[in-house]
Amino acid sequence: MKPTDMAKEGTEMTEETEHMIEKNGAKETEHLVSAGDTKEMRAVILSGFGGLNKLRVTKKAMPEPQEGEVKIRVKACGLNFLDLMVRQGNIDNPPKTPLVPGFECSGIVEAMGGNTKGFEIGDRVMAFVNYNAWAEVVCTPLDYVYNMPDDMTFPEAAAFSMNFVAAYMMLFEVANLREGMSVLVHSAGGGVGQAVAQLCSTIPSVTVFGTASSFKHEAIKDSVTHLFDRNADYVQEVKKISPEGVDIVLDCLSGENTGKGLGLLRPLGTYILYGSSNMVTGETKSFFSLAKSWWQVEKVNPIKLYEENKVIAGFSLLNLLFKQGRCGQVKTVVEKLFSLYNQKKIKPVVDSLWALEEVKEAMQRIHDRGNIGKLILDVEKSPTPLMASDSTETSEAGEEEEEHEGDSDNKERMPFIQ
């Protein structure tokens, strides 16, 4: 993959981070810092790309808002499959480590730089951040900050931002979901999958086909019209029910699934690739497997699209926000989504809340596909005693990431949950 501005921005931030760590290295501690301490804050640090042992909670210098930025006292952060890919370094042109992971959070406005009209101290907000979300305090440009609905909780807001915005834009702006259409979504039990299912339910007579691990079926069966086991041959399963195929395929798998997805489209149907989990391997850092995936991905002949009247699209919310400057369009989408939330038509599904110190267990859970809905880091939560022993800072050497049995078979089908 090519170098990206987003990655460059990440690199710059990381250099700043390194500087801060240098200054504050001697003060690092595992102890909680009180919210009143204005000089330091707790944050999750990724010390290098690799396994879970590369993550730890440490103290960092408190960031201060620059011109146009909002300083947020963070209450909750979203954890996405993408964060696992970042941890492995399995993303395009990864930024330098150490870094603070995380792309979304919710909290309370604590201060503002100049030119931040529309926000006041004490506002309850939801925000996108280009890394650095998993911390007690975050500063981010006001274009990425939204005042939350009164009824929305902080965990809900942190579960809302990436998943619902991505699902909405894919269904209604990239594709053109209308009454009577059908949608196929993988990982129907995940954050994006549940957002897709709920948004589909706001349009009459939409059929949702979903794949998910069988143990989740009971929990999510009401949100999806037809559920298949994630190891089933979904192409055959869909065709049994709808021989004509479907109108929209949302794919977070890539690779051979692109051809399968395109093959399942009805005329004028849209296939959207919103992740590329084939890039995730069992290796902790695998540049060569990344390059191989890039070159081996199935390419599409435009004339075949012409003959078959089909549409193929790619969607990356982070690139849209941080590389391509589409904050205004995303803001409009957030307003529409908040309206749907206030009408009680949609509601983020929170799988579980984790303390910052429990980030490893949380990552393992998403890795093992144990979650139904979104995993949230609850910044004010204390680690549960049993789990805390596994998740506090550990030595960097000699600890290998534990992989569950059987995972190696399934890695290439892992979702990349935005």
Added chain:
Amino acid sequence: MKPTDMAKEGTEMTEETEHMIEKNGAKETEHLVSAGDTKEMRAVILSGFGGLNKLRVTKKAMPEPQEGEVKIRVKACGLNFLDLMVRQGNIDNPPKTPLVPGFECSGIVEAMGGNTKGFEIGDRVMAFVNYNAWAEVVCTPLDYVYNMPDDMTFPEAAAFSMNFVAAYMMLFEVANLREGMSVLVHSAGGGVGQAVAQLCSTIPSVTVFGTASSFKHEAIKDSVTHLFDRNADYVQEVKKISPEGVDIVLDCLSGENTGKGLGLLRPLGTYILYGSSNMVTGETKSFFSLAKSWWQVEKVNPIKLYEENKVIAGFSLLNLLFKQGRCGQVKTVVEKLFSLYNQKKIKPVVDSLWALEEVKEAMQRIHDRGNIGKLILDVEKSPTPLMASDSTETSEAGEEEEEHEGDSDNKERMPFIQ
């Protein structure tokens, strides 16, 4: 390209045609047949793939409507760039010759088969036909027949069907044209180009970039925001005005233009391929150039679409209608378009009217890009004396298609006007 059902249908029709010709061969004549003659009719025949000399007007057995079919006394037929490709045999799996070309017409209902509710004798109608349109009488299933607005003339209706339906579906169903967006269309002076420009004008603040031969600019300048000469480097010209690119690219050129078009897209923009005129060469029949174009066309990596947030689509109205059975959806679009016509928001641009016997001159005009708007075959028109000498039936041997000077340079940029 792969065999298609549409082509198969065409083949079957052609076999029927051959049978009819066999029966009526002895009766062939150049003289006009009166409208009252119920046994025979005039039609344009393509005797074999090749140059203009393969076209002639002859008499054929009158078709009679089958179950579900409407019999139409044709008043006007549309002539599209696609008909030139058919003549050359430069289409996917071409049907057998001899055949009657033409995919659209307008006229008056003269009879109906069983189960043709909604139509009555004397109705003024617009229709799609899967070949066989260029004749005095056409039978086609009622799904492809639409009652015309009272104010619409027959030439307007024949200029309306393919161009406006294709333009509408591309802009509003494949892409999602909204206020403030920008559109690039090639051959802005052609039938599709003019339909696109008019439909864009129904949405506030849409910017239309168009390419067209310079001599057309004066005539069409009011319909297009920014006009470029068709030999100009349109990528550079667009970027000078809009460095960010455009939201929708409509491409009838294919080949290297696919990459150029994708490169011009803004994030979340849509590139639509609706023709592949690189398949048209100077040769009268060129299987190898066809195969070469197919393989050499630029393929698209879905992961690049993901990184760049882009959409690529193909659109073929004929495949949608005759292979993919989307008549219902097209009917809804026709209704919306008739409503826009009745509100005087759109009006087909007719370039010129030609007698059936003048089909060669008409084809030469579209080949030379002389037209602004649509060329129409006016079935009741008598050939003008001067032109008639060139366009009546000629011997099949020894006559080569006349190519205008300089055409060979421009062939690969010829439009495939749907």
